[in-house]
């Protein structure tokens with residue numbers, strides 16, 4: 551048989567999904583396991599959105615739509631971008647696809663030639679490095695530090711840029727760190743982006759989930775020059791608890807959006823007509839459910855951070871957005887637990903799953919080997935029990 555695609559063979563499976571699959575299998579086998587791995591809200595899709603989805607089926611809205619999404623949905627997206635981020639985009643500059651993930655992919659497809667470098671601050675969401683590689687690009691990873699709130703500085707960005715740099719990926723607020731850039735920090739980064747003339751794929755999927763009264767600021771809003779170079783990715787998955795509906799979008803300048811529309815017209819056809827109707831409702835109806843979920847996430851975050859920091863051997867800093875906490879396990883490296891030496895978060899996570907019956911995501915997949923990611927998109931009861939099990943686990947008491 552002939553060799554398969556070299557590009558495809560080099561792609562690693564998604565580690566977050568692997569942990570989640572193992573967790574679901576254990577659960578299906580009747581094991582009392584608690585999952586903190588999944589990156590999706592535990593809330594159900596709000597009722598009004600579900601009702602519109604059902605009505606779309608009954609009203610036979612079940613055919614192909616334009617490949618970049620219906621005009622009414624794109625108008626609603628333009629409205630939200632204006633309302634929430636102060637941004638002006640035309641309908642033509644917005645492309646809708648099957649979730650934010652394919653939007654990141656098609657954005658990279660639109661700008662990358664083989665060998666182009668794409669700057670990726672770490673810790674990063676697992677898919678970015680693979681998506682860059684899938685487009686023939688070269689990820690250039692810049693490690694950020696917990697002491698700097700895991701944020702990239704303008705100087706670090708400038709130092710990493712070479713003649714081959716085509717773009718950077720900025721995820722704000724961030725998965726996995728939960729950190730959010732301030733307006734001033736974005737302005738500093740934008741100066742470098744404009745001066746060096748690179749693109750920014752800006753994934754803002756968690757923009758509604760920010761805490762402590764913090765104000766989200768979109769990178770594209772910094773200046774017209776920054777906006778011109780931005781491919782703004784967003785979607786309804788996280789803000790509206792709609793992960794299974796698969797609707798995301800990308801907004802970009804006329805030239806880029808034309809390229810993206812052409813690409814999508816061949817590779818995905820159109821996003822689900824039913825989901826587009828539901829997403830339209832999500833974006834245009836009163837936004838109370840978003841606020842309800844946001845407040846619940848904030849309470850859970852507060853509990854998790856406070857109690858995690860009381861446990862000997864681990865610590866975490868306070869995240870300001872998304873729904874993740876990065877637990878620092880540096881003090882456990884080299885220590886033996888249940889007869890096995892912990893060399894990195896991989897061993898920690900598999901031992902914790904085996905003996906603590908708790909699923910967390912090892913930071914190795916985010917390029918942060920001394921950290922594990924906990925998602926607090928789960929009930930307060932689960933969070934309390936998960937932390938109780940962590941304490942027991944660190945005392946080598948199996949659950």
Ligand SMILES: Cc1ncc(COP(=O)(O)O)c(C=O)c1O
Nearest residue numbers: 589649650651675725785787798
């Ligand atoms: C940073 C980030 N971008 C994109 C996605 C994917 O979003 P969607 O489900 O809309 O494809 C995720 C999901 O975990 C994410 O964390």
